Amino acid sequence: MDGSVLSPLWGVPFAGLLLSIALMPLVAPVFWHHHYGKVAAAWALVFVLPFAANFGLAALTHELVHVLLGEYVPFIILLTALFVVAGGIYIRGNLHGSPALNTGLLALGAVLASLMGTTGASMLLIRPLVRANDNRVHKAHVVVFFIFIVSNVGGSLTPLGDPPLFLGFLKGVDFFWTALHIFPETFFTLGVLLALFWLIDGYYYRKEGVLKVDPTPDTRGIGFDGAINFVLLGGVVGLVLLSGIWKSQVEVEVFGTHLGLPGLVRDAGLVVIVGLSLWITPIRVHVNNQFGWAPMAEVAKLFAGIFLTIVPVIAMLKAGTDGPFGAIVRAVTRPDGQPDPAMYFWATGALSSFLDNAPTYLVFFNSAGGDPAVLMTTHAATLAAISAGAVFMGANTYIGNAPNLMVKAIAEDRGVRMPSFFGYMLWSGGILVPLFVIQTFLFFR
Secondary structure, three states, X not given: OXXXXXXXXXXXXXXXXXXXXXXXXXXXXXXXXXXXXXXXXXXXHHHHHHHHHHHOHHHHHHHHHHHHHHHXXXXXXHHHHHHHHHHOOEEEOOOOOOHHHHHHHHHHHHHHHHHHHHHHHHHHHHHHHHHHOOOOOOOHHHHHHHHHHOOOHHHOXXXXXXXXXXXXXXXXXXXXXXXXXXXXXXXXHHHHHHHHHHHHHHHHHHHHOOOOOOOOOOOOOOEEEOOHHHHHHHHHHHHHHHHHHOOOOOEEEEOOEEEEHHHHHHHHHHHHHHHHHHHHOOHHHHHHOOOOOHHHHHHHHHHHHHHHHOHHHHHHHHOHHHOOOHHHHHHOEOOOOXXXXXXXXXXXXXXXXXXXHHHHHHHHHHHOOOOHHHHOOOOHHHHHHHHHXXXXXXXXXXXXXXXXXXXXXXXXXXXXXXXXXXHHHHHHHHHHHHXXXXXXXXXXX
């Protein structure tokens, strides 16, 4: 699709879906709870039908196949694998949600996020974290900071951590490049967030007068049930890594979309792992974890609409200075023609807050030249800014990164009253945005 000839009106379905996600839980919560899938499908049709009328069924088929088979299906398969495997691990023991324990769990999640992905770490730890705080009066802030730290910032050090970095790895960025080049930014951000959380949680803990002994009956010592799923989790990581390293000329073409053998093997292997996990995990583990499909269903339905309606928006961004959003692309370049790392950080981050951060990363990766050898050396500061912006600022909204919505849904399913879409943005606007401003002056000037 040539984004340079598109009208900005093609972005209306995407904007409408975002507004629906933001407003309908507030103004029509019962309707939204029962019909959010239909709302997402309706906005998708608002894009699909005019597109078919203007460009023809052949062009529509090409775009639908490319989005669904080339992007959405692999995305959902990976999320489902991590959701199921992590949901088959029950961390038992009577955890007590003190500030020290909560901060420790968030720090552990930050480390695991770069090793097993933000989705895997989030699904593994959100249930025990919510259970540990089941006697707390104020606990929404615990989940909000969990999204900040575990579901986003923690995944910034390896390609396994977050989809944008994995796409960079596929484009030729060295596996350990991000760990070496944005470790200071990550360490600074995580350190500030953990310290701030400890102060806020300590304030609420003292204010509530929380019982020292949790009313939940004590259980045997800390341990893991369903630990075999750790092996399967290693299989997930291995398959994802293999698909990035393995090069093959074998591919299948479906309506113009080329599906490579490594990706097909990865997705088939992940489906097998999902089936194995469901088969070998004892029923009691799923019962204890309150495992259910509702969070995954919500993410699958909403992101199906997002992946479809975002197509013209990404096309217009890819058109660069010739497209409707040319002002954004021009804003990241200095008068001498050199890339401006600070502007790349904010442009990538701002769009990643509302668009899928993986294609946003690619847009600005290509805008900065698209040559990994040059970006890793001459323009290393620019690539670091793009990487940090895509990963860090995915925490700014619930839709900035897929685990955000999953964590929110799981927490709400267990009785935590989470902030609304705009309520969450008050948290991120008050905490993350000032932190990112400081980070700009420290690292990206």
